[in-house]
């Protein structure tokens with residue numbers, strides 16, 4: 001009998017993977033965690049039924065959410081990652097020699113444990129000496145911090161339940177205060193095809209706090225629609241081009257990809273010009 005994992009990407013859209021083996025399935029204090037080995041995309045991690053990563057395509061997302069803000073900053077020494085318990089964003093951030101400290105604030109310790117066990121190639125960076133892991137809610141952690149970080153990255157689940165606060169204005173305001181005077185903030189802001197409402201509300205929320213805001217995009221085959229957006233708020237720098245030479249090894253990110261990610265197709269550009 002064939003075994004399949006299906007993600008309900010919207011109420012009218014599903015994506016299915018033929019499964020070789022079920023590796024892990026348990027409920028943590030916060031969410032249902034599932035790891036399956038699939039024929040097409042290798043191992044896959046889902047939280048509450050939503051795909052977080054697959055071995056085959058995770059690099060596109062993790063490289064774009066990290067190297068774009070880090071190469072737009074002249075000296076990113078202090079980095080905060082909120083969410084991201086799988087360790088993929090950390091793995092990319094620690095590739096930068098300039099980085100002296102990375103704090104990763106993940107609410108659910110079990111996601112970290114599962115990633116260490118089933119996704120060693122994703123979680124490898126968590127062992128880096130510069131990394132400290134806090135098991136806490138990202139909103140509570142960032143509140144009250146002043147001018148501490150060069151770059152803040154929000155690698156969260158969709159804006160429901162525990163992650164909802166990470167898509168709201170009070171959180172963006174706290175992030176603004178936690179950044180140094182030339183700091184950069186980036187968040188994953190979902191698919192413009194399936195969740196344009198989320199992108200719009202995140203963009204408006206970030207724009208209410210940061211003077212300089214951009215949306216950029218990348219390919220992410222196993223996320224809804226395959227086209228993924230990231231919204232970036234910057235206190236000082238124009239982030240649409242890298243300002244340091246690319247000196248890390250990547251499979252998706254290059255300086256050309258960085259620049260081209262900020263070139264938006266008309267259907268997105270027109271909407272942003274009306275905001």
Ligand code: SAM
Nearest residue numbers: 083084085106107108111137138156157162163
């Ligand atoms: N790249 C993924 C995506 O876009 O679907 C996200 C991956 S990462 C596994 C997301 C993590 O955010 C989860 O492990 C979840 O526990 C964590 N998270 C959700 N809400 C959080 C919060 N309020 N504070 C800290 N971590 C949170």
